[in-house]
Amino acid sequence: MSRIEPGKRAMTEQSYDFTALETKWRDFWDKHGVNKTPHPAPGDKTFYVLDMFPYPSGAGLHVGHPVGYLATDIVARYKKMAGYTVLHPMGWDSFGLPAERYAERTGVHPAVSTEKNIETYKRQMRLLGLGYDWSREIATSKPDYYKWTQFIFTRLYNAFYDAEAGRARPIDALDIPDDVKAAGKLAVQEYQDERRLVYYETAPVNWCPELGTILANEEVFDGKSEQGYEVVRVPLRQVKMRITAYAERLIADLDGLDWPEGIKESQRNWIGKSEGVTLSFPVAGTDHRIETFTTRVDTLGGVTFLALAPEHPLAAEFADADHRAEVEAYIEAAARKSDLDRTVDAEKTGVFTGAEAENPVTGKRVKIFVADYVLPDYGTGAVMGVPAHDVRDFAFATKYRLDIVPVIDPGADHPDRAAVLAGEQCWTEDGVMLAPPGDSSLYQAGVRWRDAREAVADHLEAKGLGHRVTSYNLRDWIFARQRYWGEPIPIVHWEDGTRTTLPEDQLPLTLPHIDSYKPTGHAESPLARAEDWLEVTDPQTGMKGRRETSTMPQWAGSCWYYLRFKDPRNDNALVDPEIENAWGSVDLYVGGAEHATLHLLYARFWHKVLFDLGFVSTKEPFQKLVNQGLLTSHAFKNERGITLPVDEVEERAEGEFIHTPTGETVEKIGAKMSKSLHNVVTPDDVVARFGADAFRVHMMFMGPVEAMREWETDRTASALKFLRRVWRFVTGVLDSPAGEDAKTVRLARTKLVLAITEDLDNLRLNTGVAELMKFLNAAEGEAISKETLEVFIRVLAPFAPFMAEELWERAGGQPSVFYADWPEADAAELEAAIDTVEVVIQEGGKRRGAVELAPDADDETLRAAALALLDGQGKPVTGVPLERVIVVRDKKTGRVKLVNVPKLG
């Protein structure tokens, strides 16, 4: 007999000590490899559920991160019990700027700080009971992983898009015209480079000389860096990926995906497909022609000027002596502007070049301008100005007093008609054509503009003056970064001007050690300092070469990581084709919506290339996508709208908050968790107070996974309260189980299993928790069989895995509970057990009462019962046509639900 020491609380069989219990089962799972997933065997039902893997930051996880991780964990555990072979891995998107900045300041190698951060993340994930198969862990910054990132890069580099076949093919399959061959190997290289999926191009970037680095558009404000240093747009030679070749397929294949409509729409928008016509305007007095792109070729008659982007190759070409200096100054000034300064709100500006172009249809001469509202990389970088029917052209024409010539009539009864026809107002809506200027055979006055558009396009194509094209907003992907902590780009530039990728057997090309992570001060990454690494000599020919110093962008590793998880230790292939095929696409992918047009687009692009090159068996990587909602914390706001940290505010009275330093009354608001607001909550804190199971249950019960919500740690107490009830309930029944269930319990159990299974299949985890609570409400204090108890423990298990394991073991089950089968329930059995149901009687849709009847009562009985009830309430029921009395039965079960009588009297 054990003796309880004075002052110590008795640790009875009945107490729920979550800390000890959760420690026990964490160790058990690790020791017995419970979460390990084998390669699928033939005939296995497979399920691949994936989280967007995190960048392991120094701060560790806060409570917002696991929203998605918990949802996928619950689904993975459920699917496993339901008989699927489940892949549910985790890894690290571990290349990135924060680790490099940290290294700049401290000299600590990014690999070292990253490794430490990963340990923290793993410890926290283990704490929460996330059942990842850690034997499949990968990190994008490790050579055995980025070897294959580099491998894929070289395959993309050595491929071209065969527009006729509609797919990528190896560059060797590209036919080289004889004249190109004859011109030598550099000519051949140039010919291939124009078609490769990876290519070099000189493109304008935001270059900050003071910081010695390129900045993203988002990092440039009013032409200055965040620190106030000047930023210029300079053309730099960049590695790019030809994602635009896949624009059409990236749009088309969205249709088959089970993704949130908003994300699909974002991608469609980003790719920005539009159908139009390119046509060329001859420049008067020269041999040049200016190509323009328009979606509204019907307005060709209204062209009163042409405008070229400052970056247009011909922008400075036509300026005559009087205008040259002004044009060059304008182009120079435009180059200094950031994209931000050239946005919508900015005033339209431009300069006249002194040259004129001729309208190919009307023969009319129009002035040629250079204007920075014209984007260099959309369409042809030149627009035909139609001020009467385009708001931007209208603003420009008004400013420079150019003609405004309407060609579309708003319609006889439109109030703005006179102003539009007088050229005083811009008209962009529907209308019919005015008589065509010049060639009157083009179209008739009065035809709809859409018809005129086709007629003019036909005419231009027939005359060879233009052709229909599809244009996209999507730009090719600038793939080079001047940073250290990324995958080295495995390209060597040889002294004879040729360029090759590293042979695949020499991969990985690992990062060299360098002495300083600081920027180089010119447009090269710190890798340029590693001279031993940089300079190479071909052992066969003795030719010298220099490695590419740029590294890949952070998105590279995440473009294919979901494939590597299938076969993470394979040294001979990025993934074994059979294993790749056995798992197929990711069945459920959960992560934040911020990746809509970044990671999710890039990964789809790489996947399609890999599909074309025969590495994967599916067209798309992620079949179903769910965006988890943002979890916010709170902060306070004073009357001037300033956000204040939580630890500077006290609650004086109920709902009354005082800012301690100033004494002012402040308002409680929802706010993102951030260091500066001191409102970051870590899962460690919550688990220590309430346990991991309570954290899981509470987080899932808060609301739908997709919804945004506000975190309040104290509220976790209600989940703990529920779990304590579960504990008392189950241990109580185990002490004295009934031989048979009470009838209500038997029904409640069947309902529970049916409902929770459906909820899990549809990722409705909040109502799933509610089902567990409902069952408990129904079953407490009733006679419960051991069998029913075991059913309950099993459906509890995905949500509260630690407690479920413990209870399962105490109930005599063989651990782990996750080896047990998911319980089944028979809906028909449930129906058969129901003797009577409450039938609601309505009059005109309003509830008037209810009667107890057999679930399969016939219409006649039901109608009579309804009328009898209403008659009893003194309603005039005589003469009600029976066919207008509606009987409603449950569509699934056939059980009668309600009877509606039309409004009486």
Next chain:
RNA sequence: GCGGGCGUGGCGGAAUUGGUAGACGCACCGGACUUAAAAUCCGUUGGGAGGCGACUCCCGUGCCGGUUCAAGUCCGGCCGCCCGCACCA
């Protein structure tokens, strides 16, 4: 400007293809147990009116209208909020 989403009690949120609005929980209030507190348990709670009473009636899902035997759900028009993308010719 364009696109996507959302408006339900004091709060988080439930409500199959239209069929009992407010499941489940939080908070509040009342009660039980306790010397007391904590914990636990029981009960009440959308608003209003009536009845001693188990109850009855009216109103109610952002606003206005429509379709229907029946509307939170469908249709049309507004209002408000959130999130993307934005000189894309």
